[in-house]
Structures are given as C-alpha cells and as structure tokens.
Amino acid sequence: VSRFTIRDIIAVVMLSVLRRLQRVKTTLVALLLVLTGAGLLWANNYLADTSSSTTITSLPIGEIGGVLFGAGFLGIWLESILRREQDEINEIRLRAVMTDHAPVMRDAVLQAFAAGDEDLQRVAKPETLDKIIENALALRIGNKHAASELFDDLRAQAIEGREYWHDATVSVEISDPPDPADANQFFEVVVRWDYKTVPYHLQRHFVVTSDRKHYSELTRPGGNVSAWYLDPQSGVDARSTRAFEVTQFTVGDRALPIKRATTDAYQIYTVNLPERNPDDGFTSISYTYRTVAFKQGRWIYLDIEQPTRDVRFEFRANSDAISSLSVVDLLPATRPTRVIESPVDGGKPSIRIETDGWVFPRAGVVCIIKLK
Template identity: 35%
Template sequence: MADSDHQLLRSKMALIGVLFAVLGIFFISLSRWLTGLDLEAWDWLHSIPFSELGATLFGIGVVGTAYDYYTRKEEEENATRRLRRTLKDEAPVMRDAVIEAFATRPEDLRRVATPELLDDLATNAMGLRLGDAQFAREIYTDVRDQAIRAAERWHDVDVRIRISTAVDRSTRGAPLFDVLVQWEYTTVPSHAVRRFACVSDRDEYLDLLDDVPATSCWFMTPRPGLDASSRASFELLSFSVNGEERAIRRSARKTGQTYSARIGDDLVEAAEPVRIKHLFRVVTPQSGHRLFFELAQPSRDVKLAVDYSDSDIAHLSISDLVTSLRRTEISRWPKQLGAKVISAELPGWVLPKAGFTLVWTLASEQSPDETAPAATSSVRRARSSDRT
C-alpha cells in the first residue's frame, strides 16, 4: 500500500513537471511568433515577456522534475530516520500507556487480544510473579482447563444430605443406609436436558464423566443386594428450575439406569442465571463407611449439611478434598438437641473435581472406651469408593 502511494505521488509530480515544460515551450513559441507580426491595436502584446515566462516555466518543469527525482529518495530516508528517532524517544511512554490501559481497562485488551494471546499474557505474568516459567505455565494450564473451559459455574451451592437406616431392605440382606441428597445452586445452564445416571460398570461411569454437567453420574459398586438398574437402589425424586417442577423420565438397562428432566431451550438461549434444585435417593452399605460427593463444576460458596439422626452411626466426620487457602468451617449441632447434624461451609471458589468425603463409624463398631476424636483422626485419611 505504501509503495503504491509512493508511485502515485511520483507520477503526479512528473505529470506536473511535464505540464510546466509544455507551457514553457508554448510561451517561447508564442513569443517568437509574435515578434515578426504587426498587431496594430494588439501591439501591446509585444510588451508581455512571453519568452522569459516560457523559459521560467520550462526550467521549473524540467529542473524541478529532475531535482525531485534525484532527491526524493534521500528525503524519504531522512523522514524515516526522523520517525524512527521519534518512536525510539517516545517508545517508553507509549509502552507504559499501553500496559496501563490493558491493566486498568480490560475492554481495551478484549478488543485486540485473542484467546491465545491472553493465555500467553497470563502465563508470562504468573511466571514473573512466581519466578519459574515452567511452574507458572503448568499451573495456569491446569486452572484454565478446569475453570475457563468449564461449561457452567455454580453459585451459592447448597447440599443437604439425610442418612437413615433402610430397615425393610436391611432385613433381607446386608445392612443398608438410605441416603437422601438434595442439590441446589444457581447457574447459567449450558444444556437443555439434565440427566442423572446410576451405573455399576466403571468404564461406563468414566465415559459419562466426559458429559458433565449435562449428566450427573453415581457409581454403585457391584455388591450383593445392590442393583444399579433398580429404583430401590437409586431414584431421582424431583427436579425443579426456579421453583417450577419438571417432568422426569426414566430408562433402565442391565448395568444401570438414567433419569432425565428438561430445563428448557428458552432458558438456555436466554443465558440468564436460574436456580436449579434436584433431589435423589440412593442406598449404600453400612459397612462401606464412606461416601464421596464431587463438585462437577467451578463452585462458589459451598454449604453442606448432613443429618444422620435416624441411623445407628455413632460418629460421622467430613473430610474435604479442596485445595484452598480458605479453611473449611465444620460445625456440629449440640448434643442437647437430640439430633446428629454436621455441616461444612467453604466460602469462595472451589475448582471442579474437589468435594467432600463422609466417613462414619457405627455404634456397633465402637468399644466402650473408644473416643470420638480418635475415630475422627483415623478416618480423615480414607478415600471414597462410592462417588457422585
């Protein structure tokens, strides 16, 4: 583009030079022609110096064009040197202005930056702060993959769990617990349909994890008396959006079952926050001693409450698998209330794959002189075998 403009300017200057030269020749010729004529009433034309005017115009056209041709390159080089010197002198000021604009006005950065450029800027910034470029790059990549690429972000997450003895089913086999779980959170939904699956095949469970958050999956370890495809083992009881109940559909197969409920295409297209609440029931062996509840999406301000009053659990503890500087606040209801309730509260953001492990000790497993603190310290290191 710059070369085209330069050629156009040179062509214009050459054309003007030729025009001046032609006019000069015309006036010189006119002067010579008028010299031998008797113009009578137009004799005053002899007093006009057409010859000098023509010579001047001819000289301007020829000499000016030649001068411009031979000096323009040098002028351009001088202009380039002046521009470079100006840019060099003003570069620190311009650099500081750009950095300040990007740091204080993100909208300016949004207009010019690509996702790849933003990743590079974030990685470089962390590298400078941490003093280790490789560490910063790997940390940022992990955070980006878990948080930035997450389909949803959950706010004000409230999880309520009630554990009770499954009396009817326990009499026919291994002692079981009925676990009633209610999730409630605010999010901008990414899928019009929510699915809840219970499977006993681990490969199928791992495949369903790739469909989060559209599908929430509960893995039920194959054991006598537990059938992942039976309503008696797992059932979605209710699903609501902004307080409005949704119809629930169920399908079953040999290795499990799936429940589905519609959020609505209109709510997904609106891209506005909604309050989602669902309630499901699941059974687990009393001898399992632990359950793990996982946060499938980045979650903010998580609250968990567990009521195990209607069970023969002597002691239950909550072990959080959360990497955060904020300490999880765990509290219990006073014994005077006659209810066994423990709660946990984690303020701020929690990344996906984090969660809470419930670990219990049955009353029949405690010796008379066994203390609750000892039981607590021994079980906090346990990991979950039943996951959601």
C-alpha cells in the same frame, strides 16, 4: 519522560495513513494536470487544422496546455524523488523513536491492558491471552515450568468449565431404606442441590455406573453430566431405580420433566432446560436424587461438579443405627472451612461444613458414618 498510551500509538498509525492519502492525492492532481494539458494541446492542434478564426482560436490554448502538461510531469517526477527521500528520513526517524521509546511504549501497552479487559478483548486471541497469563504467573512465582502446569490445571477446571455456580447448598439425609429387607445392608441417601447460575448447557444428564473408568471419564471438568459411582460389591444393579433415581429438577419455580434410559452397563437421566438469554442473569436451580450407601462402607463422598463460589454441605442422620457423623474436608479453598456439628442430645446427629470463595471440580467432602 514522555509517556505513550494506546491512543497515542493509534494516532501515529492514523498519521501514517493520512500521509499516504496525501501522496495519492498529489499523484492524482499531477495526473490530472498532465491529462488536461494533453487535452488542451490536442484541442489547439485540432483548431489550427480547421483554420477557423474564432474567439477560441485566439486564446493561448497551446501555451496553457504545454504549461499544464509540463507541470504535471514535473510534479510526478519531483513527488517521486521527494517521496523516496522522505521515506528514508521517516524510516530513520521511526527507528530512533522505537529505540528511544520502546520501553515506554511497552509499559504503556501493559498499563492499558492492566487497567481493564476491553483492550485485551478487542486485540487478543484466546491463545494469546493464555500465553500472557502463563508468562505473568511465571514472573510472579519465579518458576516457568510450575507456572505452565498450574495454569493448565486452572484452565481445565475454571476456564473450560463454562458454567459457574454460586451460593450452593447440598442437603444430604441418611435414613433407613423403605424396604425392611435392605435395612441390614444399606442406608437410603437423599441428596438435594440448590444453587444459582447462568445456565450454559441446555441439557443435564445424571449417570450412575459401577465402572470406575467410566465414572472417571464422566467427571471431567466442563461437562454437563452428574455422575454417581456405585460399588459393584454392594450387590445392587446400577441400572435399577433402587440404586439411583432423580426425583426432582426445578429451574426457578418450574419443575421440569425427567427422562430415564438404561443401557447394558448404566442408567441415565436427562433433563432439557428452557432456553434463556445470558443477559437475564442468575437463575435458581435445584435437583434431588435418591441412592443407597453400603453400611459396611460407612462413608459417603460428594464432589463438586462445576466451579462453585460459596458452598455448604449439610448431612443429617435419620436412622437409629447411626450414632454420629463426621466430615473430611477435601475442599482446597484459600479460605478456611467451617464445621458446625449439632449436638445429639438423644436426637438425630447432623453436621454442616461450609466454605467461602471458589472451589473447583474434583474437590469434595467425605461424610463418615459411625454406627451404634
């Protein structure tokens, strides 16, 4: 069985173009003969009218012109007839080839697309690629409706994410607040993120709010906003630095300035990142923020903000009021997570949870605090 490749298909198209060029050249040659013959006939008549006896008039200019003129017209007429016949033959031949080899050509196209992404990137629009992926997924799982919904979720979380984090470490320290008046109600929580990425956004925003609806809008995948929700029953104003404060943001070894602003409902921190060439590769980013956790709540939730590959959460207690820490895994990764709990032995409890592979926004980890 003959096998077609993308190169063979391109060769067929190029052959068709060359044949059309050949027809144009034939028509131009015939037209040139007609014009040359007409010119010679006119010259012969002109010389005859002058009644001059020269070497030129002795030449058979009229006969040559008549031959060229007739050959040109005959060529155009024959080319027109033969072209129609050849077009009919080519159409019949093309239909036969398409009928006999369409499955082979289809398989060749699919194999070319499967071998690498260069062909797909060159010929397919994003909408076409989405449809190809959705159809392929439907064939694999045997459920078109489920495939459509699964791919919609994947596209919202991964494709529209734009920024992908690698080797993320989240360090969380839970301690007593610096103000003794708050010690009976709150814990101070210091969270530090360290990760590698190729930055897509040139700005990062940190927003703390007590409005659940506002928080849900801020945590949509693909944005450049890190949101923190503060329970309004805590009695802490979400607009105050007591509730939330970004204390550090570093790109590489460079500490960046942090701007703070407040509104009637929330406060926002903004960091402007330096422009970089995406070809420069990964850069290390870290940031730290401080907030409070209500003691009666006895749990802290941290979510994944961007598609992240390989992530580790470390929780450390630095308060005599805490007897132990435990975690609830909300990381829907394909590989199992690992939980490492450090023995207390009279010291401060700590626990670590880590996973390999990709996790996506809206996943996260809950740290449960057990008081003495």
